[in-house]
Amino acid sequence: MRDKTILVLSWFTALLLAGNLAIILLVLPDEASQGPIFRIIFFHVPVAWTAFVCFFAAMISSIAYLAGKNLKYDSFAAAATEVGLAFGAANLLTGMIWGRIIWGIWWTWDARLTSMLVGWIIYAGYVMLRRAIEEPTERARMSAVVSILAFADVPIIFFSIKWWRTQHPQPVVYGGGFMAPGYWYMLFLNWIPILLLAVVLLLIRMRQEQTGREIDALRREVHAF
Amino acid sequence: MFAMLIQTAGFTPEQYKNNFVFLFYGLLTAWLVLLAFVVMLAARERKLTQEIERLRLMLEDRGPK
Numbered sequence: 001m002r003d004k005t006i007l008v009l010s011w012f013t014a015l016l017l018a019g020n021l022a023i024i025l026l027v028l029p030d031e032a033s034q035g036p037i038f039r040i041i042f043f044h045v046p047v048a049w050t051a052f053v054c055f056f057a058a059m060i061s062s063i064a065y066l067a068g069k070n071l072k073y074d075s076f077a078a079a080a081t082e083v084g085l086a087f088g089a090a091n092l093l094t095g096m097i098w099g100r101i102i103w104g105i106w107w108t109w110d111a112r113l114t115s116m117l118v119g120w121i122i123y124a125g126y127v128m129l130r131r132a133i134e135e136p137t138e139r140a141r142m143s144a145v146v147s148i149l150a151f152a153d154v155p156i157i158f159f160s161i162k163w164w165r166t167q168h169p170q171p172v173v174y175g176g177g178f179m180a181p182g183y184w185y186m187l188f189l190n191w192i193p194i195l196l197l198a199v200v201l202l203l204i205r206m207r208q209e210q211t212g213r214e215i216d217a218l219r220r221e222v223h224a225f
Numbered sequence: 226m227f228a229m230l231i232q233t234a235g236f237t238p239e240q241y242k243n244n245f246v247f248l249f250y251g252l253l254t255a256w257l258v259l260l261a262f263v264v265m266l267a268a269r270e271r272k273l274t275q276e277i278e279r280l281r282l283m284l285e286d287r288g289p290k
Contacts, residue, residue: 021252035236035244040251047255086262090255097251101244197259204266211273218280222287 002207009200016193020186028186037101040094041183045172046191048091048116050198052154054084055123059151062144074140075209077147078130081123083201087194088120103167111160112168119153126150136216 024042031038058080065073095113096106107113126146133139161168172179172187179187236244 033235035241036248037244037251039248043252043255083262086259090258093254093258094251097247097254101247201262201266204270208266208269208273211277215273215276215280218277218284222280222283 002203006200006203009196009203013193013196013200016196017190020190020193024186024190028182031180031183034102037098038183040098042186042190043194044091044094044098045187046194047087047094049191050194051084051087051091052158053195054080054087054198054202055119055151055154058084058147062147065140065144066148069137071136071140071213074136074144075206075213077144078127079202079205079209081126081147082205083198085120085123085127086201087198088116088123092116092120099167108167110166110168111164112157112166115153115157115160119150119157122146122150122153136213 020042024039028039030036058077061073061077061080064070065077092113095116099108100106126143129146130139130143133142160166161171172184
């Protein structure tokens with residue numbers, strides 16, 4: 001049943017993404033001051049939002065694990081963090097390429113870019129920590145704590161462009177920045193398939209976590225002999 | 226139409242081309258990162274399947290406790 005859901009959702013996501021890509025490249029006009037490169041915003045921003053949603057879900061799930069000690073919550077947190085990391089990497093790299101054209105530099109240590117990189121490294125540390133601990137309940141407990149603490153960086157990333165003067169432009173969503181309505185609409189329209197893609201990857205990763213738990217149980221059974 | 230777009234944006238043809246090439250790099254990079262993650266997932270899936278098969282065979286070989 002889950003395999004079928006993943007397959008249907010994958011095809012639906014692929015169709016939506018292809019349709020959106022056609023609109024972004026062929027229908028939407030160039031932005032007046034930035035030219036064609038501005039279209040990267042339709043991926044750069046939604047992948048960042050998706051990463052934040054994943055990290056938020058991981059934090060909630062980690063709290064649920066610490067409260068109930070159910071390993072399913074730990075599996076969900078691990079899956080959501082890994083998916084979030086992939087989308088976070090896509091955000092950082094597309095931002096660098098956009099910055100190279102608009103600012104003339106690949107990278108600058110301003111508050112937004114630095115806090116995003118720091119957040120990404122912290123979550124990468126979470127993944128490494130999980131690999132370093134063999135015992136499932138100990139691994140779940142330690143990583144839940146790290147996940148909750150790591151989420152403290154997400155509001156800093158989000159509001160950094162409001163709190164400090166940055167090279168990064170002001171937010172277009174919650175004030176300060178401006179974007180034409182056609183672009184605005186496309187930004188949210190493209191977030192839907194990107195979010196769906198994250199759900200597909202999350203479902204696949206969750207299934208793997210379930211298999212991992214089965215393996216842990218089988219190992220215990222093997223060692224019990 | 227293409228020439229009009231270039232003029233509207235105030236770019237030289239060379240700048241416009243460069244701008245478009247970087248858009249292509251950006252989109253390509255975003256998809257390559259996600260593709261790499263999918264490849265990683267597929268590799269892990271294969272490893273887990275092999276491991277679970279190995280453990281089941283081990284238990285079957287030992288027979289009932």
